[in-house]
Amino acid sequence: MPNNYDDIIEKLDNNQLWDFPGGVFPAERKTLSNQTPIGKLPIPERLFVTVKQHIGVEGHLIVEVGQKVLKGQALTKSMNPFAVPIHAPTSGEVAAIQKHVSAHPSGLPEMTVEIISDQQDKWIQLNPLIDYQSQPKIKVLAAICDAGISGMGGAGFPTHIKSSPKKDVDFLIINGIECEPYITSDDRLMREHAWQIRQGIDVLCHLLKPKQVLIGIENNKPEAIEAMQVACRENPNYRICSVPTKYPAGGEKQLIQVLTNREVPAKGLPMDVGIIMHNVGTCFAISDAVFSGKPLISRVVTVTGEAVEKPSNLWALIGSPVAHLLAHSDYNPKLQKQPNVIMGGPMMGFNVINDKVPVIKTTNCILAPTDTEISSNNEQACIRCSACADACPVSLLPQQLFWHSKAKELDKAQDYNLFDCIECGACAYVCPSEIPLVHYYRIAKSEIRVEQEEKQKSDKARERFEKREARLIAEQHARDEKHRLAAEARKQAMESKGNNAKDKIAAALARAKAKKQAVNIEEETSVSKADLANDVIEAAAPNETTEASATQPTTKVASSNQRVQAAIARAKAKKAAAEAATSNVEVEVPSEVEVEVEVEVEKNNDKVSESIKTETQSKNQSVNAKEPAPHAAKPEPLKPESASSESVSEVTATKTATIAASKKARIAAAVAKAKAKREAQKAAETEQTSKEAPLAEVEDPKTDSSQEPVKTQEQQIDMKKRKIAAAVAKAKAKKAAEKADKSS
């Protein structure tokens, strides 16, 4: 891996640093304010403490209007890890909790606690964390969180979250770059409070256990570098790095690049490359919080610009209105055509809406420039000189971004990595056409965000809608199915009644035909068991190694047993049919099907009945499941052997039919039914087979007159498949009957 720890240390040992692309060199103007020590301000009459001053979520207010508060008393509380509390900057009374103009470019009012100072500045009981090194980390982190510390360099990320990484930290980088022109608050802080900053770094080291601490300071602050060197002398692990002055070297990603040559991946965090960065001001606040228990209620603010007569750095209470700071620095608005106060530096700061805007935790500078110091708004056409691309510290193509942002081609702007823009302003600074490039990017970014939010919303709505539609359709299907089943049941019931006449005709036909065939059958009954078995196998599964036990046709004259046997046969057939239904899907269910089919033959006239008991033991169930090709069975539809083999199928011959039919007719019918059933199963199994000849005849609805129309209750509640199969079977049976008729 390039840029591994040892290589970086080696290069740092040689006092070498890396560089980042682009960058600009605006006039520094730092001497305006860094010549005097950090001054003190009187306590303002009213303080406006914005509830949310950091990235994350705001806490819940725990004070009420009219309540007396002490200096350092927490005003909000939250269990959310991304919430840090705010504190009363001085003692006094909560005058109001309402929306107040915010320290934000938009100036939109935000929930703010307004405190009227009692000028006594009375502290609440402070609980310093004595001997933090022996304390568990969680307690130190809690102290930092409770002190309301969020990053003081710019973004305001909650410090305790940044200080509890999940991975090993190679470098803890302390950012003392302060690359923006005019601003000197970190400079003065390092000069005057280097020791305390160092203590803060000690605490962070305890929490993070970094391999190396790099303290980056721009080389235009020699006094600060010296002070920090003195403070960190005892600890060889703390390395002061004098960074060449170039804007924006103080950007988090840029400083990481300069000191380690590592790059934070897009959409990633410094932690992803083993780096944590904290601002010097944050270190100072940490030390305050841990060693004296003081929450973050004040910070150093540079008040500068040529429109203030006494530019300097001041300790300002969080919540002090800008007007308070300006008044004590002798701001002279007459030096400006229109009053113009910038919070932050000239490169990235924003204009405050009015002078009631409060100082917040990230406010490092109040800049009141004269008109000559700032650019006028004189936008001209882009000449594509790409001076902006040369200045861009993250190697974007600002001219392309501008082009697409202006044309509202937001997808293309994103394609050019719009969201990697750090809004440092270097491009707009160098633009000869004075195009406010960053402004265009901000607009494009916010439009994209709005678009994305809307897309999310519409996606959700669509999802909801689609789910609802699906639900409705499913319900509709369920209803339809229910109706269909009911209708079918009704129809079947009707048929079983109404078809009696037809049945009788069919039965008569079958009888007549059966008589003719009697001779044949009689011959065939003498066929040996083996033959029968072979035929079974041939008919059922010609290609399978089917084991089928011999069928034993025994003929009895046992009229008393008839009914019992018939019942048994029906029951067995039913069971087999059920099994066949399940085995339609699962082909190889090894089950032993023992079917006893009793065929009763009765003579028409004298009611002397002969029954042929056919016991079929088919050990392999695949006789039913693995059906033969339809034409394999087709050529000999009248063979009774098939009937026995297909006893599995619906040989639920009804009594009426049995009685009516002659032996041969019945056998023929059974064969036909068995065939029909088999083909029905095939049809159910595969669509392809259904297209083949045997099923073609089934299409005719009139074919459903059969010898066995009676459906039992159980069958009715059987699955749809079975019903179709039954219908097909009926059709087949009808056809067989017709054939039998013809042949007779």
Added chain:
Amino acid sequence: MKFRLASSPHQHIRRDTGQVMRLVILAMIPGVLLQTWFFGWGTVIQIGLAVVTAVVTEAAILELRKRDFERALKDYSAVLTAMLLAVSIPPFAPWWVVVIGTFFAICIVKQLYGGLGFNVFNPAMAAYVMLLVSFPVQMTQWLPPVNLAQYSHNFMDALQAVFTGFSVEGFSLAQLKTGIDGVTMATPLDTVKTSLSQGFTYSETIERPIFDSVIPGLGVASSWISLGYLIGGLYLLKQKVINWHIPTSMLAALFICALIMSLVDSDLYPSSIFHLFNGSIIIGAFFIATDPVSASTTNKGRIIFGAAIGIWVYLIREWGGYPDAIAFAVLIMNMAVPLIDYYTRPRTYGHTSTKRKTKNKAQS
């Protein structure tokens, strides 16, 4: 108290577009002076005509487009375009040539595409090509350098020649073109091209008076003029008005092409030095190809853009129909700029490669 609102950054570097353009114009002065020295006042008259035409055209069109023409004129871009075109035109070319050319450059090539910053083609070069194709005779009547000419001419001669075609003494343009040896002079590039086609070798050709200079192969006038523009170009580089990429890659590409071919056959193919310092290569490399609007905007792209121009110039000079080729080469590459820019995007910080974007896009 109500405060002023503006977007950051609030500071601005003290150089606007007008200043950039004026710097470029300033950098042209040494070259223009030398050109005037060698070819007489014609150059100055052409520049004057072109500038007036350009400013009037620009103002008129902006007025028609309902734009603030006063502010737009202050950017000096029209003046610069006019100057670049004027120095490319033969000094005694009839006045209407330069007027038509400038009008075409400003009106058609620049304003009809949307004005400054929107033109696809380099206006001066597009106009030059238009003139060269439309008025080939007028556009190739280069005078011999003053010290080689049979008849000298002063400012009034030049003025008359431009407007009437005859000098004050009544010499026609053809007479003015006659060299000291009584033969009509051609430009160095023309001379070489013609004589090579007549069967002379390169080394024989450069013995002619027009190549009467210290270093073999350099035209008397054109090498000095090139030197003037080179000084101006280096000044622009120093002032960071232009980047080094385009001039360097363009000159290098031409140099290498010429070097290879002259090594192959030095009788047929002129030397690298000949190619670099004759014709309009230097002004082309520093002043024309670097026109920001129509050139590539990425650093990698600029190198490709410049190198391709150099190669095109060489191809057209050696095997094409025209003795010089800057205008054609620049226009050809202007067309390729969007493509070059698209494929030479720099790697953004934190991204592993430019390809990642497309992937991300596909995901979203």
